[in-house]
Amino acid sequence: MDFLSPRARAMAISAGATAGPEPERLRFDRGLVTEMVAKAPARFVLRAGDPLKNLPIGEGFTHWGCVSSAPQVNDLSGGRRPGSQEDFRRFVKLGHGLNVIGFFGGYPVEPQDLPPATRHLDCISDFLTLTDKVFHPYCLGATRIRDALDLIRLARGLTEDELREGPQCYTVVNSSSPLRYDAPMLDGLIEMALANQCVCFTPFTLAGAMAPITLAGALAQQNAETLAGIAFAQMVRPGAPVIYGAYTSNVDMRTGAPAMGTPEYFKAAVISGQLARFYGVPYRSSGGNAANAPDAQAVYETTFALWGAKLGQADIVMHSAGWLEGGLSASPEKLVIDAEILQGIDAAFAPVAVDDESLGLDAIREVGPGGHFFGAAHTMARYTSEFYSPLLSDWSNFGAWTAAGSRETLARAHDLMKALLDAYEPPALEPARAEAMAAHVARRKAEGGALDA
Amino acid sequence: MDFLSPRARAMAISAGATAGPEPERLRFDRGLVTEMVAKAPARFVLRAGDPLKNLPIGEGFTHWGCVSSAPQVNDLSGGRRPGSQEDFRRFVKLGHGLNVIGFFGGYPVEPQDLPPATRHLDCISDFLTLTDKVFHPYCLGATRIRDALDLIRLARGLTEDELREGPQCYTVVNSSSPLRYDAPMLDGLIEMALANQCVCFTPFTLAGAMAPITLAGALAQQNAETLAGIAFAQMVRPGAPVIYGAYTSNVDMRTGAPAMGTPEYFKAAVISGQLARFYGVPYRSSGGNAANAPDAQAVYETTFALWGAKLGQADIVMHSAGWLEGGLSASPEKLVIDAEILQGIDAAFAPVAVDDESLGLDAIREVGPGGHFFGAAHTMARYTSEFYSPLLSDWSNFGAWTAAGSRETLARAHDLMKALLDAYEPPALEPARAEAMAAHVARRKAEGGALDA
Numbered sequence: 001m002d003f004l005s006p007r008a009r010a011m012a013i014s015a016g017a018t019a020g021p022e023p024e025r026l027r028f029d030r031g032l033v034t035e036m037v038a039k040a041p042a043r044f045v046l047r048a049g050d051p052l053k054n055l056p057i058g059e060g061f062t063h064w065g066c067v068s069s070a071p072q073v074n075d076l077s078g079g080r081r082p083g084s085q086e087d088f089r090r091f092v093k094l095g096h097g098l099n100v101i102g103f104f105g106g107y108p109v110e111p112q113d114l115p116p117a118t119r120h121l122d123c124i125s126d127f128l129t130l131t132d133k134v135f136h137p138y139c140l141g142a143t144r145i146r147d148a149l150d151l152i153r154l155a156r157g158l159t160e161d162e163l164r165e166g167p168q169c170y171t172v173v174n175s176s177s178p179l180r181y182d183a184p185m186l187d188g189l190i191e192m193a194l195a196n197q198c199v200c201f202t203p204f205t206l207a208g209a210m211a212p213i214t215l216a217g218a219l220a221q222q223n224a225e226t227l228a229g230i231a232f233a234q235m236v237r238p239g240a241p242v243i244y245g246a247y248t249s250n251v252d253m254r255t256g257a258p259a260m261g262t263p264e265y266f267k268a269a270v271i272s273g274q275l276a277r278f279y280g281v282p283y284r285s286s287g288g289n290a291a292n293a294p295d296a297q298a299v300y301e302t303t304f305a306l307w308g309a310k311l312g313q314a315d316i317v318m319h320s321a322g323w324l325e326g327g328l329s330a331s332p333e334k335l336v337i338d339a340e341i342l343q344g345i346d347a348a349f350a351p352v353a354v355d356d357e358s359l360g361l362d363a364i365r366e367v368g369p370g371g372h373f374f375g376a377a378h379t380m381a382r383y384t385s386e387f388y389s390p391l392l393s394d395w396s397n398f399g400a401w402t403a404a405g406s407r408e409t410l411a412r413a414h415d416l417m418k419a420l421l422d423a424y425e426p427p428a429l430e431p432a433r434a435e436a437m438a439a440h441v442a443r444r445k446a447e448g449g450a451l452d453a
Numbered sequence: 454m455d456f457l458s459p460r461a462r463a464m465a466i467s468a469g470a471t472a473g474p475e476p477e478r479l480r481f482d483r484g485l486v487t488e489m490v491a492k493a494p495a496r497f498v499l500r501a502g503d504p505l506k507n508l509p510i511g512e513g514f515t516h517w518g519c520v521s522s523a524p525q526v527n528d529l530s531g532g533r534r535p536g537s538q539e540d541f542r543r544f545v546k547l548g549h550g551l552n553v554i555g556f557f558g559g560y561p562v563e564p565q566d567l568p569p570a571t572r573h574l575d576c577i578s579d580f581l582t583l584t585d586k587v588f589h590p591y592c593l594g595a596t597r598i599r600d601a602l603d604l605i606r607l608a609r610g611l612t613e614d615e616l617r618e619g620p621q622c623y624t625v626v627n628s629s630s631p632l633r634y635d636a637p638m639l640d641g642l643i644e645m646a647l648a649n650q651c652v653c654f655t656p657f658t659l660a661g662a663m664a665p666i667t668l669a670g671a672l673a674q675q676n677a678e679t680l681a682g683i684a685f686a687q688m689v690r691p692g693a694p695v696i697y698g699a700y701t702s703n704v705d706m707r708t709g710a711p712a713m714g715t716p717e718y719f720k721a722a723v724i725s726g727q728l729a730r731f732y733g734v735p736y737r738s739s740g741g742n743a744a745n746a747p748d749a750q751a752v753y754e755t756t757f758a759l760w761g762a763k764l765g766q767a768d769i770v771m772h773s774a775g776w777l778e779g780g781l782s783a784s785p786e787k788l789v790i791d792a793e794i795l796q797g798i799d800a801a802f803a804p805v806a807v808d809d810e811s812l813g814l815d816a817i818r819e820v821g822p823g824g825h826f827f828g829a830a831h832t833m834a835r836y837t838s839e840f841y842s843p844l845l846s847d848w849s850n851f852g853a854w855t856a857a858g859s860r861e862t863l864a865r866a867h868d869l870m871k872a873l874l875d876a877y878e879p880p881a882l883e884p885a886r887a888e889a890m891a892a893h894v895a896r897r898k899a900e901g902g903a904l905d906a
């Protein structure tokens with residue numbers, strides 16, 4: 001593996017990695033990797049602003065995350081355009097309002113109207129102000145991470161020691177596949193691990209492009225890259241919370257374009273979960289699709305990705321909702337459509353009660369051959385809550401649906417999105433904490449922001 | 454259970470069922486049901502016109518079927534309208550042309566322009582002429598079944614004895630839930646079982662309407678109804694090929710409208726597969742959705758149903774492709790969209806090669822940190838065939854997609870449907886056989902067709 005940060009290389013070498021012969025190359029002995037990976041915790045809690053929204057990791061739950069890092073936004077009312085702070089805030093409010101969204105990844109859309117060096121100060125402040133769910137600072141150098149951790153301490157009223165008690169956020173470190181970690185990501189992860197914050201290592205191993213064309217080969221490379229990251233985090237701080245991230249997919253071999261939600265993607269998601277469990281670490285997977293519009297392709301590719309993540313038993317699933325175009329745009333209507341799918345998956349995996357009451361043999365006897373159950377006591381006692389109640393699906397008949405304007409799912413999702421924004425209420429934040437955050441942001445902006453990456 | 458056919462009641466009573474006290478009521482002792490169900494074969498082959506298209510049943514394969522029994526057709530060019538013979542034929546040609554469609558259920562759309570008493574003669578002739586895939590005559594009285602079996606013998610050049618060697622077709626017997634089998638279905642299934650043809654028993658147990666509102670209760674009732682049917686078929690002819698069919702879903706408790714592809718539907722599909730395996734008989738599941746248009750809801754509800762069928766390890770999945778509106782309309786564009794989903798599911802469950810060649814460690818060494826795999830020998834040797842190649846998905850980037858007319862999936866599916874129809878070629882059929890079929894149809898039409906149900 002090439003580690004492009006001198007600080008990271010020095011730390012790895014002092015912990016047992018071998019240097020060279022190439023200038024930035026490190027070699028990790030199999031025994032060293034095994035020893036280090038074994039130090040990673042199998043379970044921990046990702047803290048949210050509201051403790052009720054903490055995410056237990058490694059406990060068999062699958063948590064769904066909002067789309068992140070899309071440079072463009074694409075919605076029914078405004079079309080496709082570069083993301084802005086207004087769009088960023090709108091997505092944070094939508095993700096806050098949808099109960100099935102458990103956490104945020106990076107910025108749902110990139111606020112391209114904010115200067116890069118200080119963008120993180122505005123966005124982290126917004127995350128801490130507009131939502132009390134788990135969120136994610138970008139791992140782009142040590143300064144941005146330190147700023148994020150400082151803002152989290154101020155927003156949540158924590159001392160440095162309290163911050164270090166367990167992860168108050170997580171970040172994602174992508175390897176620059178094949179076999180390379182860039183300096184800003186390494187420098188940022190060192191700060192995260194030192195502060196006992198969570199790091200998710202995710203190679204972007206597109207089979208046929210940045211990884212071998214075969215699924216076995218791409219997964220072998222993903223595994224090597226992820227394990228190198230996890231091992232390094234344990235060298236920085238034994239016991240640092242980490243997540244095995246996977247994003248193996250394939251490319252369209254005619255054009256080199258990435259494909260997502262393909263059968264290969266599904267298999268990779270399931271197998272990656274098996275690998276993570278083999279190493280005893282939590283697992284991160286993703287939604288995704290390569291469609292240019294929130295159409296049928298967008299939905300079926302997304303469902304392939306989500307079922308792969310769920311059947312792979314992922315702890316966190318990034319980009320679960322709202323993603324289009326291989327991540328190049330974010331759609332608020334698709335966010336709502338995907339929220340319905342995610343709620344459905346959660347309901348599909350909820351346990352089924354089987355006991356004398358639920359078997360209802362008395363009700364079957366009461367109704368008898370040729371009757372119906374609408375008025376049965378067994379039905380009346382349960383009809384308001386027995387079934388999953390959809391967010392978006394319209395089960396009216398064709399006549400009623402036509403009479404109501406023949407509104408297809410996308411139009412209904414647009415309406416629901418507007419209703420969610422109208423109903424948005426920010427979480428409580430003590431004024432003194434808000435002032436402290438604002439002062440930090442003002443001071444750091446005056447200093448120029450992040451100048452190291 | 455109420456059995457509304459006197460002939461069927463007499464056969465069941467002589468085989469050990471208890472009559473009454475209600476006039477049409479039968480009671481099946483637990484030991485009798487167990488004894489009879491044990492006679493049903495765990496595996497058999499459903500014969501097609503082309504032996505290469507035979508369906509092995511009970512062997513771990515999931516076969517996907519075309520939408521069936523929709524009274525309306527709904528397509529992009531003609532809108533929603535009653536089905537006609539022309540529509541029926543168009544769907545048979547499309548199902549014939551799509552490799553992933555393994556078989557037909559009943560008529561994909563109901564040809565409402567054909568008289569009910571002779572409709573089956575035209576439609577069975579069409580099935581036998583336009584496709585060589587497995588198909589399904591309706592179980593509406595003994596006469597229609599005998600006509601279908603006669604036409605199959607004539608089309609496939611079989612003697613009566615050869616017909617009885619194993620199933621040349623299958624039919625579906627729906628209980629009239631709760632706890633009742635109607636006379637035409639019972640009379641038809643007797644003919645099917647006597648001729649060693651396959652019968653799939655499928656209660657339509659909508660929880661909260663025709664079955665208890667709880668999943669456990671609806672499944673208990675489904676199980677009783679299906680087992681009564683399977684046991685009865687074994688009373689008619691021990692060893693008759695049967696399939697455990699399941700169609701448990703829920704209703705919208707505000708309106709009574711059936712819902713499909715819900716979380717409850719998914720769970721019922723998985724659990725029903727467990728029940729079928731418990732009894733050692735093959736399993737039938739279904740696709741389905743309650744959307745009024747081939748939109749996002751149609752796709753996500755369909756995928757829930759299809760993943761339930763697949764994870765339930767269904768042998769045959771009816772209505773896998775082309776269904777809308779809870780079965781009230783059939784969409785040829787949706788047929789193409791669903792074919793892509795079905796191909797994807799098949800590819801997702803194909804085994805993954807893991808050996809020295811596929812692991813590609815030499816390729817990873819060759820490319821090294823920071824390189825790419827596009828030109829690697831390992832890639833070049835495999836790039837034309839390594840990945841699933843989509844039927845419909847468009848992976849071009851937003852600029853290329855916009856330049857090509859921003860065609861969404863539904864429009865592309867319409868184009869592909871037209872291309873499939875243009876490319877359609879009927880299977881070979883010896884002229885003498887075609888003439889024999891035509892003569893049978895003419896004679897039976899002159900007799901008035903089916904007058905018994």
